[in-house]
Amino acid sequence: MRSILTPLLFASGFFMTACGASESTNQEATAQDAGASTAATQESAAPASGEENAELQAVRDKLAERIPDLASSELRPTPLEDIYELSRGMAVGYVTADGRYLIExxxxxxxxxxxxxxxxRREARLEVLEDAAARSISFGADDAEYLVTVFTDIDCGYCRKLHDEIGEYNERGIAIRYLLYPRSGQNSVSYRKAVATWCSEDRQQTLTEAKQGVDPGSKSCSDHPVDNHLLAGRKLGLRGTPMMVLPNGEVVQGYVPADRLLTRLETDPAQDPLAVR
Known part of the structure; x- marks a missing residue:
């Protein structure tokens, strides 16, 4: 779990049905720069005294005395008296009203x-996906009951297995929305394939062929979203592909067969069907 006290990415474990990530040093530097930029944005967006009720502002002032950086985090009440939620992206912690104790x-x-x-966390994940998933490669009917977002790597074995069964997901009312996540990072073969797939004339066909081992070539375009998809995956703490994000923001790590995924979607009372997507 990501600590509210550190800049590390939220990192949940993943099953052996996922391909592990191994990104380049260059890529990790980019992620660190992005994290610093996000922190700066959050600090500038912290509520001013007049925009927050006196109760929350008092807690924020106490935090500022002890750990100034935490004072810029999002702060909200919890069902517990004198305990407040402190969040920054996927990192969530709790602080006492006097600003003395932090609970992780x-x-x-x-x-x-x-x-x-x-x-x-689910709310935060959906906020991250809202922008990144606006440009994706989707398979399934527009009126499918469920829409599942999948971070995929063209060269990942389990990603290929999932896509081999794309028809089974679609037949069960599950549309799959792919975000391109080449695990080896920028300046890699997988990254080149991801960009070429997006820039092709028929993205669905090219992606399907690429996952079958056909090299999509080196076509490029200036407005591809691959870098944005990579950044979104890092914000969500992705450590392997495929990684699924369900409509309610729940993360499912690794490959899950269509029948099992449908059962998960149908039996979770908190899961939202896609009638309003």
Whole structure:
């Protein structure tokens, strides 16, 4: 889990049904720069005194005395008296009203089973995807009941297995929206293939052929979204492909067969169908 006290990316474990990421040093430097830029944006966006109620502002002032950087994080009340949620992207923690104690860990309502911290992470994931997924490669009907976002690498074995079964997902009412995530980073063969796929005349066909081992070539275009997809994956703490993000923001690591995925979508009462997507 990502700590609210560190700039490290949120990192959940992944199953052996995922291809592990191994990005270049150049790529990680880019990620660090992006993280610094995000932190700067969040600091400048921190509410001014007049924009926040006195209760929250008092907590923020206490934080500023002890750890100034934390004072720029998003702050909101929780169901617990004198305990406030502190969040920055996927990182979520809790702080006491006097600003003295920081609690790192998940908050769960044992009476209802509600996973309060995970709900906040899901919201944050969907916010990250809102921009990145606006430019994606989709398979499935526009009126499919469910839309699942998948970070995919053309050269990942389990990504290829998933795509081999794309018809099975679609038949079960699951549309798949791909974001291109070449795990080896920029200036790699996988990155070149991802860009060429996006810049091709028929992205669906080119992606399908590429996952079958056909090299898509070196075509390029200036407005491709691959870098944006890479950044989104890092923000979500991606450590392997494929990585699925369900409509409610839940992350499923690795390859999951269509039947099992449909069961997960149908049996989760918090899952939102895609009637309003």
């Amino acid at each position: 860990g998940d908050l769960v309502d044992l009476a209802t089973g509600r996973q309060i911290t995970e709900e906040r």
